[in-house]
Amino acid sequence: MIKAAYLHIPFCEHICHYCDFNKVFLKGQPVDDYLQALDQEMKVTLEQYPTDSLQTIFVGGGTPTSLNQQQLLSFCESMNRNLPKSNTCEFTFEANPGDLTKEKLQILKEAGVNRISLGVQTFNEDLLKKIGRVHQARDVYQTIENAKTVGFENISIDLIFSLPTQTVNDFKESLTEAFSLDIPHFSAYSLIIEPKTVFYNLLKKGKLPTPGEDIEATMYEILMGEMEKHGFNQYEISNFSKAGYESKHNLTYWNNEYYYGFGAGAHSYVNGIRRSNSGPLKKYIEQINSGKLPVFEEHLVSKAEQMEEEMFLGLRKTEGVSISHFIKKFSLDPQKLFKHELTDLISKQWIEVKNNHIYLTKNGRFLGNEVFQSFLGVCND
Numbered sequence: 001m002i003k004a005a006y007l008h009i010p011f012c013e014h015i016c017h018y019c020d021f022n023k024v025f026l027k028g029q030p031v032d033d034y035l036q037a038l039d040q041e042m043k044v045t046l047e048q049y050p051t052d053s054l055q056t057i058f059v060g061g062g063t064p065t066s067l068n069q070q071q072l073l074s075f076c077e078s079m080n081r082n083l084p085k086s087n088t089c090e091f092t093f094e095a096n097p098g099d100l101t102k103e104k105l106q107i108l109k110e111a112g113v114n115r116i117s118l119g120v121q122t123f124n125e126d127l128l129k130k131i132g133r134v135h136q137a138r139d140v141y142q143t144i145e146n147a148k149t150v151g152f153e154n155i156s157i158d159l160i161f162s163l164p165t166q167t168v169n170d171f172k173e174s175l176t177e178a179f180s181l182d183i184p185h186f187s188a189y190s191l192i193i194e195p196k197t198v199f200y201n202l203l204k205k206g207k208l209p210t211p212g213e214d215i216e217a218t219m220y221e222i223l224m225g226e227m228e229k230h231g232f233n234q235y236e237i238s239n240f241s242k243a244g245y246e247s248k249h250n251l252t253y254w255n256n257e258y259y260y261g262f263g264a265g266a267h268s269y270v271n272g273i274r275r276s277n278s279g280p281l282k283k284y285i286e287q288i289n290s291g292k293l294p295v296f297e298e299h300l301v302s303k304a305e306q307m308e309e310e311m312f313l314g315l316r317k318t319e320g321v322s323i324s325h326f327i328k329k330f331s332l333d334p335q336k337l338f339k340h341e342l343t344d345l346i347s348k349q350w351i352e353v354k355n356n357h358i359y360l361t362k363n364g365r366f367l368g369n370e371v372f373q374s375f376l377g378v379c380n381d
Contacts, residue, residue, distance in 0.1 A: 002051040002270060004252040005083055007038065008263030009064040009075075010281065024281060026066050034264070034281060035067075035075050037288040041262050042082035044293060049260075049270050053086040056249035058094075065095040069103055076111030085112065090154075090248040092117055098139035105150040115154040115247075116147050117187075123177040124170050127163055137177065144181055154245060156185035161223065162216040163191055171219045175226050184245035188223050189238050190216050217366055224365075237316050237360075237368050254317050256310045264294070272306075274299045303330065304379035311338065311358075312372035315351070320359025334358065341374045 011026040067075060092115040093108055122128060123137045147155055159178060161171050178186060224234060232240040236254060239247060252259050261268030265279035275298040278284045287294040307330055314321035326334045335342060345351040350364035350371050364371055
């Protein structure tokens, strides 16, 4: 059963220097045509691949709240018309601090949105400019105050560390500011420099002074320590929450479960098939208008790939991979299937096997990608 849906709004009023998501400048774009196509994609997909009720809906981008009030209202009505939600559905909207007016917050609240995720990244004004953000620290406080006033309690912010020229003290100060917000969830990632970004071009020219791996590791260690000290549980490599505020939507991915993906460039995993949608807006809208689903490519995931994915996605979670769940799902024991890999990783003290779970040690969290790669290409169909 499909329990989650991701919807992509690709419009941005500015492009950040590190972002490689599918996005376009808002000005002059066919926003209304896109929302109409999105409505049609939801309708047709649910007819072909029905579900009883969704446990999570996540609207990301781009910047979903770059839509004007009328467009936002229309989009929310479209989702509520097409997507069957459970009574306890986690309904998240991504937003930028400063974009989210009280009026827009009210529209979201009345549409049933119950979780806001803000792209804060840092509280250092100089760093915000260097990474191409246009908000200021004060916008974060104002947006969160407005969200709480409208009635939002489940609020998350994203932070990025190991930014160009960022010092350990800069990062500590950002964490101090973050904890003052009195919110129940944080996501914190180290900067990854992706191709086709401003930062990638600067790096190639030798003009991007990043802190380096040692300082990045120090920042991550500080992050984990401070989160624990402030009562936040690290339930995944990059995610921290108060009890009961874990992101149900992201857990769908890490639990290797099915989800819909709607919108230009969106990815989905439905009935054993991973699909990606066409990224260019014109192509996406044309495919929908011609009565087709906007599929760019699709891949039938073999049992071997599913089992490998179950390991490296599940190991992102602090609780790790449930051995009994793996056996129930695949009728094979992961301890036998990955015996060589597990023996090696245990000897390096990167993973532990205990209480029916295989999970990363604290040292293993620093080397997650190396651990995950150990499980690729191991199984045979």
